[in-house]
Amino acid sequence: MKKHTFKSSLLAAFMLLVLVLSNSCSREEIVEEAPFSYQNRIIKVTHHYDYYGEKFSVTYTYDQEEHKLLDRQGDLEMAQKVFGNPDQAPQGILYDITGANETGVAHAMLFRTKEEALAQVDPSSHGASRACDYMETSGSATFRFYEHANYVSELTTLTKTNKRSLGWNYVMNQNNDKMSSFKVSFPNNQAGNGWMQMNIDWCYQGTQLLFHVHQGYLECPNLETYWLCAAFYWGNYTVYYNDQISSLYGIIDPI
Numbered sequence: 001m002k003k004h005t006f007k008s009s010l011l012a013a014f015m016l017l018v019l020v021l022s023n024s025c026s027r028e029e030i031v032e033e034a035p036f037s038y039q040n041r042i043i044k045v046t047h048h049y050d051y052y053g054e055k056f057s058v059t060y061t062y063d064q065e066e067h068k069l070l071d072r073q074g075d076l077e078m079a080q081k082v083f084g085n086p087d088q089a090p091q092g093i094l095y096d097i098t099g100a101n102e103t104g105v106a107h108a109m110l111f112r113t114k115e116e117a118l119a120q121v122d123p124s125s126h127g128a129s130r131a132c133d134y135m136e137t138s139g140s141a142t143f144r145f146y147e148h149a150n151y152v153s154e155l156t157t158l159t160k161t162n163k164r165s166l167g168w169n170y171v172m173n174q175n176n177d178k179m180s181s182f183k184v185s186f187p188n189n190q191a192g193n194g195w196m197q198m199n200i201d202w203c204y205q206g207t208q209l210l211f212h213v214h215q216g217y218l219e220c221p222n223l224e225t226y227w228l229c230a231a232f233y234w235g236n237y238t239v240y241y242n243d244q245i246s247s248l249y250g251i252i253d254p255i
Contacts, residue, residue, distance in 0.1 A: 041065045044104060045225050046074075051082050051090065051110040060228045064149060067224065067242075069231050082110065083232035092117025093209055095226055098216035106226065114208045121195040121212050122251075130249060132169045132203035139164025141192070141252050145171075146181045149222035149242065155179065165251035170202045180242035183219040186254045194218050194252025200244045207244075218252050 046059040056075035063070055072079075083089050092111030111117040118125055143160045147153040155175045160166050171179070179198075186192055193214055200206040209226055211218065220226065224242045 042070070043225070045228070046105045047229070048105070048107045049079070049082070049110055049229075050108070054078070054082075056082075058229070060225075062225060062228060064222060064224070069228060072228075072231070079229070080232055083229050086233045089233050091208075093226075093229070094120055095209070095211050096214070097211050097218070097220065098213050117208070117210050118197070121210060130167065130204040133167070134169055135165065135167035135249070136160065136163050137165045137251075138162060139252075140186055140254060141194075142185050143250060144183050144185070145175070145179050145248075146183075147178050149180045149224070151181050151183055151219075151221065164253065165249070167204075167247075167249040169204065169247050171246060171248065176246055177243050179245040179248075180223055181219075181221050182223075182248075183217075184250060184252050185217070185219075190254045191215050191217060192252045192254045194250065196220075196250035197248060198223065198245050199247045202246050204247050204249060206246070213252075215255050218250065 042061065042063055044059060044061050046057060048057045049055065056078040058072055058074040058076065058079050060069060061071040062068070090110035090112060092114045094109045094111070094117045096107040096109075109117070109120065111120075139162065141163055143158070143163060143166045144151075145155045145158045147155055155171075155178065158168065158171060158175055170176070182196065182198075184192075184194065184196070195210060195212040196218055197204065198209045198211075200208075209223065211220055211226075222242070223245070
């Protein structure tokens with residue numbers, strides 16, 4: 001009888017331990033990541049545009065969390081003329097982001113075609129479409145891409161170190177339509193000269209944003225804020241460009 005009681009107690013203790021461990025594992029499995037939030041939800045950015053010599057500026061007030069354009073001020077009549085017709089709006093937008101992250105100011109050259117814009121940063125291409133291949137060359141830069149704005153939640157399978165150029169003809173299923181910010185850096189925070197091409201389709205196709213930097217830092221804290229001009233032809237104040245990227249190409253040299 002005593003042996004039976006001992007065995008029963010031992011069995012009960014074992015079952016209790018299994019139950020505790022099971023509940024512990026269950027609690028760990030259901031822990032959810034805290035939702036992403038913006039440090040500065042409402043921001044103001046000023047874009048100075050140059051459309052074949054016609055220059056105009058627009059200041060946008062933007063709610064990053066709601067993806068909503070709250071206000072626009074500046075040369076709105078000219079902006080509506082340039083951007084207002086989807087069939088005639090510039091297809092190539094080249095942003096000079098030198099110093100943009102510090103001042104909230106960016107300068108953009110506008111082109112009728114993507115090929116014209118690409119030829120500005122890569123004259124050797126003559127505006128031709130890039131071959132649909134993964135590409136990289138050795139150098140000293142580190143390329144990093146992030147799921148959220150302000151460099152949060154790194155997409156580590158896209159990260160590359162010791163490169164001069166990097167081209168993802170497809171960013172892989174786990175990263176497709178997820179990117180919101182990027183940063184290219186050198187050791188010791190060294191500045192550089194270079195550019196980055198972001199496309200919403202595979203093989204460097206589809207809507208394209210180009211970012212150029214001269215003796216600065218090739219980085220973008222929120223891709224969406226560089227697509228605010230789209231509101232002029234969409235006819236509403238909701239803007240989407242984050243979570244759209246499927247291919248990209250960049251190249252940069254230290255100074």
